[in-house]
Amino acid sequence: MRIDKLLANMGYGSRKEVKKLLKDQGILVNGITITDAKTHINPESDKIVIHGEEIHYREFIYIMMNKPAGVISATEDLREKTVLDLLYIEDSQFEPFPVGRLDKDTVGLLLLTNDGQLAHQLLSPKKHVPKTYYAMIDGYVTVEDQQKFHEGVELDDGYVTKPAELVILKSGEIRSEVELTITEGKFHQVKRMFEAVGKKVVYLKRLSMGPLALDEDLEEGEYRELTAEELQALKEYRVKKE
Template identity: 70%
Template sequence: MRIDKLLSNIGYGSRKEVKKILKNGQVTVNGNIVKDAKFHVDPIVDSVYLFGEKVQYREFIYLMMNKPAGVISATEDDRDETVIDLLNDEEAVFSPFPVGRLDKDTEGLLLLTNDGKLAHQLLSPKKKVPKKYFAVINSPVTEDDVAAFGKGVTLDDGYETKPGKLTILKSGEYSDIELTITEGKFHQVKRMFEAVGKKVVYLKRISMGPLLLDDTLENGQYRELTEEEVLQLKEFSPKEQD
């Protein structure tokens, strides 16, 4: 990896700014001053120092965001604000992307990372990764709905969903529920309730696999995952489906 790319990727400035630092002789590799921005280093093997301090290189970043409504789950968009727009430069420089998507009006847990292998493991349709949502429904939710969701319902396009676990927290004119599903079809939670004649008026994802939304995060806030959380995600092994 080029030395200017390495330093830029871990937040020491733009490529242009890093080149100025290099020209000033502030960077050493294995004890030798390096001024050439094209100089190649192995960040795992080589010892890189900047301003006399050892550069701690890391390849991946893992962020938990409490996605707010009105922001889209994309890396860029010409019209709407994206979840990447909410990041500070020191995180954005790693070029993370959202793992899966939440609808524009949906809040809650969103994982952002640049670890493509982990993202694939969590998103593969062959994997049974549970995702739990809290929702408010505009009418009473009944045990008949629980039974229907437990068998799977037919969406408006004829697709038969896999079974979902529906839990009624409060049933009334407006009902509070939790729903766990293992798929990620377009607007799936909303369409599942439409299939039983009801409408979702508020939706929030509260977990994905072993990862639980940190309830101290306000809408739009995020934090890095702990080492334990990253390990739990990597070791999470849902059963593959035939």
Template identity: 60%
Template sequence: MKQTQRLDKILSHMGIGTRSELKRLAKSGAIYVNGSKVKDSGMQVNPLQDEITVNGEPVTYKEFIYVMMNKPQGVVSATEDNRDRTVVDLLDDEYAAFDVFPVGRLDKDTEGLLLLTNDGKLAHNLLSPRKHVPKTYFAKVEWGVGQADIDAFAQGVTLDDGYETLPGELRILRQGSEAAGEPSEIELTIMEGKFHQVKRMFQAVGKTVVYLKRISMGPLLLDGNLRLGQSRELTEEELQALRSVHE
């Protein structure tokens, strides 16, 4: 990032107003930089060093933003859609100016961890097939899941289009029973993100996923305090752990 930028560009990026609105704010005496009233909203400032206030409120500059969401069912992993609500529609208004996008996608009927950001470089690294970033899912599967499935996934399975998956780690949390109408509960860690991959992997071994939730992506774990549809910014520790994927 350039050390100095136009003040109106910085404030516009932060969602405080359009350039014309900021020009009017400056004329009304509402904007201060380092304690001095701003007359020209186009002045050059250093957003990481200079103290900026608007209407008495300090402005903390962020070039990039990183948001964890607990995605609910029924919304699509996109920035816009003509038919359905998107994950971006669920975000608080304070994030609107950052033009965030989902890193990868979760199916419309899949819940759980979704990262949204405007940092294209980080997103690219997390999604790069060369990085083999692990993703872990919790699923309910009809019906019994056993050692044969664990062994099959550990070798990789052939999907319906002939694609052979990388090995996955399947863990059985609770064995289901068709007679009792209870699905099995499992966790599956995979290194890829093919379309409907978890569901198609189970289809390859003759089973059906009836509920799916992503619980981790690389070192990032879904915050158990986030209710469905809620989101929060990543902590510095979470962000540093994600950035380590680049190395």
């Protein structure tokens, strides 16, 4: 890998800014001063020191975000604020992308990474990765609704959903609270499933995706990197699904 690309990926600035850093002779690779931006290095084995501090390269970043309402799950948009706009520059330099999408008004767990292989495994329809949501519903959610969701409901386009697990937390004539686990990711699926039984979702929050659960200490709009244990659980889960 070229040293200017490596340093840019690690957040040391644009290619132009990295070239200036090299010109200032502040970078050593295996004890040798490097000034040429085109120099190729092995980030796995070469020792890289910048202004006296050894750095360790990593290729991937894995972020857990509690997505707030009002931002979209996209990498860029000309009109709307995206989840990437919530990242600090040292994290956005890795060019992560959201793994799946949450509607603009939906909050909760969102995984962002630049690990395309892991993202593909979690998003593949063949993997049936479970996703659990907390929802507030206008109307009285019944045991009959539970049974319909378990059997699969027909959406407005004629598609019949796969079996889903509906847990009623609180049910009232005006408003109900539920948890719903689905294994698909159809457009607006949770909202459309409730519309199929004559009810409306007024608040939706994703709680988990596969083995990854939302950190309750994260306020909406906050994020952190996955712990080693969380990342290992995701990778092991991917292998099991394969």
